[in-house]
Amino acid sequence: MLVRLTPRQRFDILVSQFEPAVRAAFLDAIDDITSNIVLRRIVERLERGDINGAVQAMHLDEAAFRPLDEAIRQAFNGGGVATVEGMPTLRDPSGHRIVVRWDARNLAAETWLRDHSSQLITDIVTDQQVAVRTALEAGLARGDNPTRTALDVVGRVNRVTGTREGGLVGLTSVQGEYVARARQELLSGEPDQLRNYLSRARRDKRFDAAVRKAIEARKPVPADAVGKIAGRYADGLLKLRADTIGLHETFAALGASKDIAFRQQIEKGKVRADTVTKTWRHTPQEHPRIQHIAMQGQKVQFDQPFIAPDGTAIPYPHAPGVPARHTLGCKCFAEYKIDFVAQLVR
Known part of the structure; x- marks a missing residue:
């Protein structure tokens, strides 16, 4: 199977x-x-x-x-x-x-x-x-x-x-x-x-x-x-x-x-940008970032950034320009999805 x-x-x-x-x-x-x-x-x-x-x-x-x-x-x-x-x-x-x-x-x-x-x-x-x-x-x-x-x-x-x-x-x-x-x-x-x-x-x-x-x-x-x-x-x-x-x-x-x-x-x-969403996925680890745990499941449109609890705008994990406090040692990733119904209708 x-x-x-x-x-x-x-x-x-x-x-x-x-x-x-x-x-x-x-x-x-x-x-x-x-x-x-x-x-x-x-x-x-x-x-x-x-x-x-x-x-x-x-x-x-x-x-x-x-x-x-x-x-x-x-x-x-x-x-x-x-x-x-x-x-x-x-x-x-x-x-x-x-x-x-x-x-x-x-x-x-x-x-x-x-x-x-x-x-x-x-x-x-x-x-x-x-x-x-x-x-x-x-x-x-x-x-x-x-x-x-x-x-x-x-x-x-x-x-x-x-x-x-x-x-x-x-x-x-x-x-x-x-x-x-x-x-x-x-x-x-x-x-x-x-x-x-x-x-x-x-x-x-x-x-x-x-x-x-x-x-x-x-x-x-x-x-x-x-x-x-x-x-x-x-x-x-x-x-x-x-x-x-x-x-x-x-x-x-x-x-x-x-x-x-x-x-x-x-x-x-x-693909239409307004049919794509991205979701923050936190990866459990020994010393996790509390802010990234709080971001687990946060869902935004493709052209919108994730927002960390401290107010930092993050286009996606490890994106250029994101402060090191949100990147070094981070194992999070973004899951992208396409709304097929919306894609066909639009």
Whole structure:
């Protein structure tokens, strides 16, 4: 017996298909950057006090993130195709079937892809350069030698995997500050600061015993161990960043392509805008947004926005320009429906 999937099930399938690819593409870009780093060039520039030169030697440029750009494009196009394929059969007043197709070359589609991807990658690179420059300056100001300073930023090569681990490449500037503070806590020898490190959710708990030993002795964690512990903490934050980008960019691409797919059919005269409605669907999760729970089931016309309890107008979940408080980590989606009777009558 053929089982018809619900809108939520269809959406979940799309997310499971594209989210891992977007997350992996981001990590591939970071791996490409770190694997092409020549440590000696960075150290030489730091020895001369040339921070800008050291940053440039890491080649943190937008071209490295083309895999991420391509993964988002595939999610966007996949969402558009799935949207038109999921539309029930449309017929004109004469009973003839109306053909609907996803047009990836449509102006609105191309504009969203170009603007969204370019802005995302520019923001990633710019923020990354700030994080790296800040960490290099802090390392030298702390009195670390250029080699240690560079390794703390670019990571150390794992002899087993041959890849760099524990660096700051790929982290946001805020996450870079988290790593710097964690390092300070471990080196402080102050019980309160050491305990604060133990409250960090993304730490590697395998090192907790060493930190507790330092608390009991009221001494700093040995410097060599601090480098390793802070490195594993940075790895945990990088995984969080990849998970966040994978989820957010997949939902943004799928949400935009669904809305644009309906807009394409309206512009071509195959569907009337006043016969299309959209309903907010909240996805239960561990830490839900109370506002989005309240929006569950909110129904509006196609050309009208959803209204959050705080007054924010949201065209659809993850729409461009919507504040981050309503997008980051959000797993909501919009369910679109066509009133077939109204479509035929009008």
